[in-house]
Amino acid sequence: NPTKTIIYGNVLWDGSADHSARELYYGIINPAQNTGIVATGTTLADAYQLPAGQHYGIGTVAVNTGVKLHNVSALPGPCCVIDNEGANTLKIYPGGGGTINGAANITLAAGAIAMLVCCDFATDKWKTI
Secondary structure, three states: OOOEEEEEOOEEEOOOOOOOOEEEEEOOEEEOEEEEEEOEOOOOOOOEEOOOOOEEEEEEOOOOOEEEOOOOOOOOOOEEEEEEOOOOOEEEEOOOOOEEOOEOOEEEOOOOEEEEEEEEOOOOEEEEO
Protein backbone atom coordinates (compact mmCIF):
# COMPACT_ATOMS: atom_id res chain seq x y z
CA ASN A 1 0.00 0.00 0.00
CA PRO A 2 1.73 3.24 -1.10
CA THR A 3 2.16 6.07 1.34
CA LYS A 4 1.52 9.71 0.55
CA THR A 5 3.70 12.63 1.61
CA ILE A 6 2.55 16.24 1.48
CA ILE A 7 5.27 18.86 1.40
CA TYR A 8 4.51 22.58 1.78
CA GLY A 9 6.81 25.47 0.95
CA ASN A 10 10.11 25.44 -0.92
CA VAL A 11 12.11 22.28 -1.53
CA LEU A 12 15.80 22.42 -2.46
CA TRP A 13 16.95 19.37 -4.45
CA ASP A 14 20.61 18.48 -4.46
CA GLY A 15 21.32 15.36 -6.53
CA SER A 16 18.80 12.56 -6.93
CA ALA A 17 16.36 10.80 -4.62
CA ASP A 18 14.51 7.50 -4.52
CA HIS A 19 10.77 8.16 -4.57
CA SER A 20 8.92 4.96 -3.74
CA ALA A 21 5.75 6.72 -2.63
CA ARG A 22 3.42 9.40 -3.95
CA GLU A 23 4.36 12.96 -3.04
CA LEU A 24 2.30 16.12 -3.37
CA TYR A 25 4.18 19.40 -3.58
CA TYR A 26 2.72 22.81 -2.81
CA GLY A 27 4.91 25.82 -3.39
CA ILE A 28 8.14 26.13 -5.37
CA ILE A 29 10.58 23.32 -6.10
CA ASN A 30 14.11 24.73 -6.38
CA PRO A 31 16.58 22.27 -7.90
CA ALA A 32 20.21 22.98 -7.04
CA GLN A 33 22.18 24.47 -9.93
CA ASN A 34 25.64 23.32 -10.96
CA THR A 35 27.44 26.47 -12.14
CA GLY A 36 30.88 27.41 -13.37
CA ILE A 37 31.31 24.18 -15.34
CA VAL A 38 34.12 24.11 -17.90
CA ALA A 39 33.35 22.21 -21.12
CA THR A 40 36.16 19.83 -22.19
CA GLY A 41 37.04 17.38 -24.93
CA THR A 42 35.90 17.22 -28.53
CA THR A 43 34.16 13.80 -28.55
CA LEU A 44 31.75 11.77 -26.43
CA ALA A 45 34.70 9.94 -24.86
CA ASP A 46 36.43 13.04 -23.49
CA ALA A 47 33.58 15.54 -23.00
CA TYR A 48 33.00 16.82 -19.45
CA GLN A 49 30.77 14.38 -17.53
CA LEU A 50 27.94 16.33 -15.90
CA PRO A 51 27.08 15.27 -12.35
CA ALA A 52 23.55 14.15 -11.50
CA GLY A 53 21.32 17.19 -11.35
CA GLN A 54 18.85 19.29 -13.28
CA HIS A 55 20.34 22.74 -13.91
CA TYR A 56 23.78 23.35 -15.39
CA GLY A 57 25.52 26.64 -16.08
CA ILE A 58 28.40 26.01 -18.48
CA GLY A 59 30.64 29.01 -17.78
CA THR A 60 33.63 28.29 -20.02
CA VAL A 61 33.30 26.85 -23.52
CA ALA A 62 36.40 26.66 -25.70
CA VAL A 63 36.01 25.99 -29.45
CA ASN A 64 34.61 22.48 -30.18
CA THR A 65 34.31 21.45 -26.51
CA GLY A 66 31.33 19.78 -24.90
CA VAL A 67 29.54 18.10 -22.02
CA LYS A 68 28.10 14.64 -21.54
CA LEU A 69 24.69 14.18 -19.88
CA HIS A 70 24.50 12.19 -16.65
CA ASN A 71 23.50 8.51 -16.62
CA VAL A 72 19.71 8.23 -16.47
CA SER A 73 19.27 4.50 -15.92
CA ALA A 74 18.19 4.86 -12.28
CA LEU A 75 16.36 8.19 -12.39
CA PRO A 76 12.59 8.53 -12.96
CA GLY A 77 11.67 10.85 -15.84
CA PRO A 78 14.88 12.87 -15.93
CA CYS A 79 15.12 16.23 -17.57
CA CYS A 80 17.73 18.93 -17.35
CA VAL A 81 18.38 22.52 -18.35
CA ILE A 82 21.73 23.54 -19.81
CA ASP A 83 22.70 27.21 -20.01
CA ASN A 84 25.64 27.96 -22.32
CA GLU A 85 27.22 30.96 -20.62
CA GLY A 86 30.44 30.54 -22.62
CA ALA A 87 31.72 32.42 -25.65
CA ASN A 88 31.49 29.50 -28.13
CA THR A 89 29.02 26.89 -29.32
CA LEU A 90 28.68 23.97 -26.86
CA LYS A 91 28.42 20.32 -27.90
CA ILE A 92 26.02 18.19 -25.80
CA TYR A 93 26.31 14.40 -25.85
CA PRO A 94 23.99 11.78 -24.34
CA GLY A 95 25.78 10.07 -21.43
CA GLY A 96 25.21 6.48 -22.52
CA GLY A 97 26.05 6.96 -26.17
CA GLY A 98 22.40 7.22 -27.26
CA THR A 99 20.90 10.08 -29.24
CA ILE A 100 19.58 13.61 -28.78
CA ASN A 101 16.87 14.48 -31.32
CA GLY A 102 18.03 11.43 -33.32
CA ALA A 103 21.65 12.60 -33.57
CA ALA A 104 24.85 11.61 -31.75
CA ASN A 105 25.05 15.14 -30.26
CA ILE A 106 23.56 18.59 -30.53
CA THR A 107 25.10 22.03 -30.41
CA LEU A 108 23.97 24.91 -28.24
CA ALA A 109 24.83 28.45 -29.31
CA ALA A 110 26.65 30.81 -26.94
CA GLY A 111 24.12 32.47 -24.64
CA ALA A 112 21.40 29.90 -25.41
CA ILE A 113 19.50 27.61 -23.02
CA ALA A 114 18.18 24.11 -23.77
CA MET A 115 15.85 21.81 -21.85
CA LEU A 116 16.43 18.11 -22.49
CA VAL A 117 14.16 15.20 -21.55
CA CYS A 118 15.09 11.50 -21.59
CA CYS A 119 12.38 9.66 -23.52
CA ASP A 120 13.82 6.12 -23.30
CA PHE A 121 16.15 4.91 -20.54
CA ALA A 122 17.13 1.68 -22.32
CA THR A 123 18.48 3.42 -25.41
CA ASP A 124 19.50 6.74 -23.78
CA LYS A 125 17.20 8.64 -26.14
CA TRP A 126 16.85 12.37 -25.38
CA LYS A 127 14.81 15.17 -26.95
CA THR A 128 14.98 18.94 -26.59
CA ILE A 129 11.96 21.03 -25.72
